[in-house]
Amino acid sequence: MGSVVESTNKEVNGSVAVKNPTVVFVLGGPGSGKGTQCTNIVQHFGYTHLSAGDLLRAEIKSGSENGTMIQNMIKEGKIVPSEVTIKLLQRAMLESGNDKFLIDGFPRNEENRAAFEEVTKIEPAFVLFFDCPEEEMERRLLSRNQGREDDNIETIRKRFKVFLESSLPVIEHYTAREKVRKIDAGRPVEEVFESVKAVFTPKDEKAD
Numbered sequence: 001m002g003s004v005v006e007s008t009n010k011e012v013n014g015s016v017a018v019k020n021p022t023v024v025f026v027l028g029g030p031g032s033g034k035g036t037q038c039t040n041i042v043q044h045f046g047y048t049h050l051s052a053g054d055l056l057r058a059e060i061k062s063g064s065e066n067g068t069m070i071q072n073m074i075k076e077g078k079i080v081p082s083e084v085t086i087k088l089l090q091r092a093m094l095e096s097g098n099d100k101f102l103i104d105g106f107p108r109n110e111e112n113r114a115a116f117e118e119v120t121k122i123e124p125a126f127v128l129f130f131d132c133p134e135e136e137m138e139r140r141l142l143s144r145n146q147g148r149e150d151d152n153i154e155t156i157r158k159r160f161k162v163f164l165e166s167s168l169p170v171i172e173h174y175t176a177r178e179k180v181r182k183i184d185a186g187r188p189v190e191e192v193f194e195s196v197k198a199v200f201t202p203k204d205e206k207a208d
């Protein structure tokens with residue numbers, strides 16, 4: 001056929017994938033500012049922002065057969081099965097036409113991480129970790145006002161527990177491999193972005 005997709009992408013485990021993509025995982029607790037900072041990074045550095053949570057919420061809205069299951073898991077702050085999230089991420093990567101991605105809010109546990117690695121063969125270039133005090137994250141989530149079914153105090157507490165028990169081990173995994181770039185995310189948006197910019201700017205462009 002000689003289509004663009006065929007010539008620029010490769011088969012991985014039977015599904016088409018973007019060839020040698022650059023992937024940055026953007027991690028941090030609920031309300032740490034992942035989405036906010038990703039919007040800034042996109043404007044400055046030409047990445048495509050893929051929020052796993054946004055993709056899952058879009059899947060609910062689309063009326064997919066998994067919609068009800070996803071909705072129930074999000075309401076309980078639980079982690080949706082890896083294969084569902086990974087398929088949505090792979091599809092979005094392919095549809096973007098880009099080869100640089102910020103994957104926001106994924107992997108959320110070690111099983112997510114191992115499955116993504118196994119299925120896509122992608123290793124992240126690095127991991128941005130937004131480190132924010134829980135009281136600050138709670139304040140932000142309670143005033144987010146996006147009508148999200150999980151931004152209520154009961155679900156927020158469950159999400160914090162899942163973050164500590166399941167998501168922090170992913171950070172530890174990448175810390176041991178010197179891939180984590182930790183950012184103090186408890187500061188105002190602009191100050192946090194100054195630190196983020198420093199991580200994305202190549203060393204030879206930085207002032208001495």
Ligand SMILES: Nc1ncnc2c1ncn2[C@@H]1O[C@H](COP(=O)(O)OP(=O)(O)O)[C@@H](O)[C@H]1O
Binds near residue numbers: 035036187190
């Ligand atoms: N540095 C910050 N200081 C204060 N409020 C913030 C900051 N970063 C984000 N917010 C606000 O906090 C809420 C959660 O931010 P968001 O980017 O959605 O976080 P996450 O994707 O990590 O859950 C949003 O209402 C956002 O406008």
Ligand SMILES: O=c1ccn([C@@H]2O[C@H](COP(=O)(O)OP(=O)(O)O)[C@@H](O)[C@H]2O)c(=O)[nH]1
Binds near residue numbers: 077104106
């Ligand atoms: O890879 C993912 C990402 C999100 N979620 C679910 O979606 C919710 C909201 O995730 P999102 O990243 O949007 O929340 P945030 O951290 O930005 O507040 C989570 O609590 C999980 O229930 C999931 O199961 N797997």
Ligand SMILES: [Mg+2]
Binds near residue numbers: 034035105
């Ligand atoms: Mg978010």
